[in-house]
Amino acid sequence: MSILIGAREMRAAEAAALAMPQNGQGALMERAGEAALGAVMTNWPELAGGQGRAAVVLCGAGNNGGDGYVIARHLAQAGWSVTLCAAGSGRSPPDAARARAAWERHGPVHPASKAPDALPDAALLVDAVFGIGLSRPVSGEMAQLFERIAEAGRADTFRRVAVDIPSGLDADSGRCHGACLPADLTVTFAAAKPGHYLASGPELSGRLVVADIGIDIGGAAVAARLAGPPAGLLKRGAHKFDHGHALVLAGGSGRGGAGRLAARAALRIGAGLVSLAPPPDALAENAAQLEAVMLRTLPDAAALTEWLAGDERINALCLGPGLGTDARAGALLRAALDAGRPTVLDADALTLLSREDAPFALLHEACVLTPHGGEFARLFPDISRTLGEVSAAPPGHDKLSAVREAAARAGCHVLLKGHDTVIAAPSGETWLSSAAYGRAAPWLATAGAGDVLAGLITGLLARGMQPLPAARDASWMHVSAALEFGPGLIAEDLERQVPAVLRALC
Ligand SMILES: NC(=O)C1=CN([C@@H]2O[C@H](COP(=O)(O)OP(=O)(O)OC[C@H]3O[C@@H](n4cnc5c(N)ncnc54)[C@H](OP(=O)(O)O)[C@@H]3O)[C@@H](O)[C@H]2O)[C@@H](O)CC1
Numbered sequence: 469m470s471i472l473i474g475a476r477e478m479r480a481a482e483a484a485a486l487a488m489p490q491n492g493q494g495a496l497m498e499r500a501g502e503a504a505l506g507a508v509m510t511n512w513p514e515l516a517g518g519q520g521r522a523a524v525v526l527c528g529a530g531n532n533g534g535d536g537y538v539i540a541r542h543l544a545q546a547g548w549s550v551t552l553c554a555a556g557s558g559r560s561p562p563d564a565a566r567a568r569a570a571w572e573r574h575g576p577v578h579p580a581s582k583a584p585d586a587l588p589d590a591a592l593l594v595d596a597v598f599g600i601g602l603s604r605p606v607s608g609e610m611a612q613l614f615e616r617i618a619e620a621g622r623a624d625t626f627r628r629v630a631v632d633i634p635s636g637l638d639a640d641s642g643r644c645h646g647a648c649l650p651a652d653l654t655v656t657f658a659a660a661k662p663g664h665y666l667a668s669g670p671e672l673s674g675r676l677v678v679a680d681i682g683i684d685i686g687g688a689a690v691a692a693r694l695a696g697p698p699a700g701l702l703k704r705g706a707h708k709f710d711h712g713h714a715l716v717l718a719g720g721s722g723r724g725g726a727g728r729l730a731a732r733a734a735l736r737i738g739a740g741l742v743s744l745a746p747p748p749d750a751l752a753e754n755a756a757q758l759e760a761v762m763l764r765t766l767p768d769a770a771a772l773t774e775w776l777a778g779d780e781r782i783n784a785l786c787l788g789p790g791l792g793t794d795a796r797a798g799a800l801l802r803a804a805l806d807a808g809r810p811t812v813l814d815a816d817a818l819t820l821l822s823r824e825d826a827p828f829a830l831l832h833e834a835c836v837l838t839p840h841g842g843e844f845a846r847l848f849p850d851i852s853r854t855l856g857e858v859s860a861a862p863p864g865h866d867k868l869s870a871v872r873e874a875a876a877r878a879g880c881h882v883l884l885k886g887h888d889t890v891i892a893a894p895s896g897e898t899w900l901s902s903a904a905y906g907r908a909a910p911w912l913a914t915a916g917a918g919d920v921l922a923g924l925i926t927g928l929l930a931r932g933m934q935p936l937p938a939a940r941d942a943s944w945m946h947v948s949a950a951l952e953f954g955p956g957l958i959a960e961d962l963e964r965q966v967p968a969v970l971r972a973l974c
């Protein structure tokens with residue numbers, strides 16, 4: 469299982485590692501530099517044996533710069549022509565100063581302003597300016613330098629490797645602080661940082677390699693866990709009723725598509741039975757389009773209360789996709805929440821909830837809210853504003869903290885969508901379901917994809933999963949289904965990929 473560790477925790481783990489005899493005298497930094505260079509050569513085998521090739525190594529004054537001096541020394545020893553430029557001033561920590569002194573036996577240290585002129589002849593740029601020690605926005609001459617280098621990089625003549633994290637990227641929020649150096653490859657140490665996955669992190673990091681350099685992170689607090697392939701989703705024996713009965717509440721005639729997408733997804737992911745409940749005027753429309761999904765009209769909230777009271781087997785509800793925001797929908801929302809069963813609230817249900825005077829008093833712990841950014845802003849305006857701000861000093865306001873705060877406030881589970889979907893429980897447990905790096909699926913951002921996700925979560929709730937794993941595993945399945953189909957995907961295609969994704973989990 470992959471974990472994400474924030475900057476503060478990582479610095480504490482590094483400090484503890486440094487105190488151990490095997491890591492002293494710059495040994496840890498030596499391993500960091502060697503690991504980064506090893507990843508470069510593995511990723512770009514054409515650069516191995518660089519006799520006669522040129523590299524530009526840009527080093528900051530801190531330990532990230534120290535890693536850069538180690539890399540420069542090894543490149544020079546391998547026959548590379550290295551232009552080493554020092555960016556930033558200030559007293560270097562002891563290991564970085566030692567690494568610089570070792571480099572100075574191989575070559576000179578140039579001012580940072582020389583870097584752009586050396587780039588046209590270079591095959592490799594090593595960004596070792598700032599790592600997890602970024603403490604304020606990049607500004608002034610440094611920002612101008614970053615912009616010139618980023619511009620040169622767009623010409624794509626040299627490979628760009630970032631040591632630990634692209635300089636200027638906040639390791640906690642994934643936001644660019646002032647100015648950033650984009651990379652094609654980022655080599656980080658011990659564990660990925662939230663900033664590699666959140667917001668602009670994936671785009672700026674290029675490819676991501678996590679190198680083990682002997683830092684023990686066993687005791688470090690985890691910022692979030694990365695969702696991976698679910699275990700135990702395949703059905704084993706049993707009757708259909710043992711896999712639960714999901715109920716999707718649908719809206720009126722002409723807007724039934726979203727509810728049908730959710731209902732079919734719930735069935736595909738393995739709910740034993742799925743019922744769709746539109747108002748009477750939408751019966752014919754839905755009957756014409758559904759087969760395995762059962763249909764039952766629901767004129768009003770009283771009918772829902774009566775149905776649920778008489779049928780304990782309905783064990784998961786989904787409200788929102790195509791539900792509408794009229795009086796019937798508002799009353800259904802309250803009646804559904806009163807029933808206290810596992811419930812997914814999406815789309816229109818979130819809009820209805822945000823119109824309530826005390827929305828969170830209506831919710832219970834088995835609810836899962838699945839907002840996109842706009843819906844999140846309506847429900848949690850103050851938290852959402854902090855997400856949009858770039859704070860004066862890192863740590864920036866990050867999506868993990870924002871969703872955790874929202875879940876605590878709402879007293880239920882919250883899933884905030886995006887390529888960096890974050891899921892948090894009221895207990896504070898937080899997962900990140902990523903659609904980046906090897907799982908990038910930008911074509912998933914298509915109308916109706918969110919309705920399918922709501923249905924997948926509902927289906928897993930019906931199968932008896934707890935809300936947090938249900939939301940996490942559904943998100944992973946959702947991205948996997950999109951990857952299975954590829955570009956050109958429309959929402960209707962998603963549930964049809966679920967069987968292939970399930971088969972691959974065998
Ligand atoms: N500890 C270890 O043993 C190991 C650490 N390792 C490596 O160390 C990295 C962390 O090192 P770190 O803590 O020294 O911080 P780092 O990222 O170099 O930045 C600090 C420097 O940047 C400066 N600065 C910051 N923001 C700035 C701004 N906006 N604009 C201008 N300047 C700014 C800041 O200046 P100051 O704030 O002090 O004025 C200071 O000089 C980590 O990412 C990993 O690569 C590995 O070798 C494994 C072993």
Ligand SMILES: Nc1ncnc2c1ncn2[C@@H]1O[C@H](COP(=O)(O)OP(=O)(O)O)[C@@H](O)[C@H]1O
Pocket residue numbers: 815840885886887889903908909910911912913914915916917918919920921946
């Ligand atoms: N860049 C992206 N890469 C992958 N998935 C994305 C990206 N942007 C959005 N998504 C996903 O697309 C879905 C869109 O859902 P939503 O915004 O609710 O749309 P709709 O209401 O039309 O269904 C969400 O599951 C979200 O996580």
Ligand SMILES: [K+]
Pocket residue numbers: 532595596597598599630631632633634635
């Ligand atoms: K860096």
